[in-house]
Amino acid sequence: MSSEYELTVGQDGGRLDKYLADQLSDLSRSRIKELVQAGEVLVNGKKSKVSYKVQKGDLVKVTVLPLEPLAVEAEDIPLDIVYEDQDVIVVNKPQGMVVHPAAGHPNHTLVNALLFHTKELAASPEGFRPGIVHRIDKDTSGLLMVAKNAKARESLEKQLAAKSNKRQYLAIVHGNFAEEAGTVDAPIGRNPRDRKQMAVVENGKSAVTHFKVLEQYPGYSLIECQLETGRTHQIRVHMAYIGHPLAGDPLYGPRKTLPGHGQFLHAQTLGFEQPSTGEWLEFSVQPPRIFQETVEELRQKRVK
Structure with missing residues (x-):
């Protein structure tokens, strides 16, 4: 239509x-x-x-006019499945993998890998993202929940809308903090000066990020972020907005930063209600090796 x-x-x-x-x-x-x-x-x-x-x-x-649907093919790509039952899959997405096919990324995505893993994925209105109810950026690693049927998709989407699920991230950011914790409550929308970026804008959608400072080093800090909403690039935009852009972020951070493969952001903990039983499920995974090694290097110069 x-x-x-x-x-x-x-x-x-x-x-x-x-x-x-x-x-x-x-x-x-x-x-x-x-x-x-x-x-x-x-x-x-x-x-x-x-x-x-x-x-x-x-x-x-x-x-x-509606775009022609993308042909999504199954690909034999290894997956790190953290949990799976009749309704959901929890997968640990590696850094560098796109979640679903889109312009510029027609294949080699998480969806292509999921289609090879199982034929039981909830249909999506667009057709090119079966099972996907939320996303993380290509260069963000960590946990995603995937719906295997329509009932599971409806349940997980309702939990996201009600903000009843749990999504905690680890991030390395530029600068040090005077406070131990804080909340960024600032609307996010398309950057009017750069269509490739999101930004805090007056007419944007409501966005809330809670953060806690875990460790501080010269010039950098390790923080934990908890999402209350799930806007595109939310943590990246909010932390840049308060003067603490993510290390390695090519869109919102400075050029002089920590060496890596994009922003140091990891979806570490994911919690939600099992769609059929209502049981609370919660999972945590460690960040990728480059993230852990970078933290260890920074700890050698840790701010006491």
């Missing part, structure tokens, strides 16, 4: 693609370009170009 948008330009502005990216946060610049080139964007009833400079009073109509 297609979606249609009708916008009236409030003031003279920049290029058409930038205007639409600012107004329609669910669409990427590349997707908008595709729609313009396909003639699905009309300005005052006529086809236009992405470089057109919008003017006050312009009527812009956008028709978004």
Whole structure:
């Protein structure tokens, strides 16, 4: 089913693609370009170009046709299964693995590996992320819960919405703290100046991150974060917002940082109610070797 948008330009502005990216946060610049080139964007009833400079009073109509579903194939990729029953799988995702297929990552994802492991995965509306009810970033390691049937998907999604599950992360961040713990309550949305980034923005979605300082070293700290909400890049954005970006973060952190393979962020503990029995299940896994070795190196210079 297609979606249609009708916008009236409030003031003279920049290029058409930038205007639409600012107004329609669910669409990427590349997707908008595709729609313009396909003639699905009309300005005052006529086809236009992405470089057109919008003017006050312009009527812009956008028709978004559904994308062709991605063909997702099973791949024999090793999985670290922490727990599995008739309803759920808890998997320890390695750093560097994308959770599900998307533009630029059509295969070699966690979903491809799960499809090889089992044919019992809850269907997803989009078709390309069966079983997936929440995600972690490619370069974030750690625990994910996966639904094996529709009942399990509904239960896990309700728990996420009710904030009744438990998601704790370990992170190495830049800088030291005066406080032992804190909460960041700041809305997150698409960064209006950089579509590849999220940011704390006034009209963003509610986002709450609780953190506790575990250890401090010269220039860095080891913290534990607990998510109350689950926005894209939430911990990365919130910690950068309060002046403590994650070490190794290529999007939100400084260039001078700890050597590694992306941000030092690990989903260490995951807890939820078993969808059929209501039993509380909780699991914890240690961070990858590079994370542990980096912490040990920092401890040699630990702030007393």
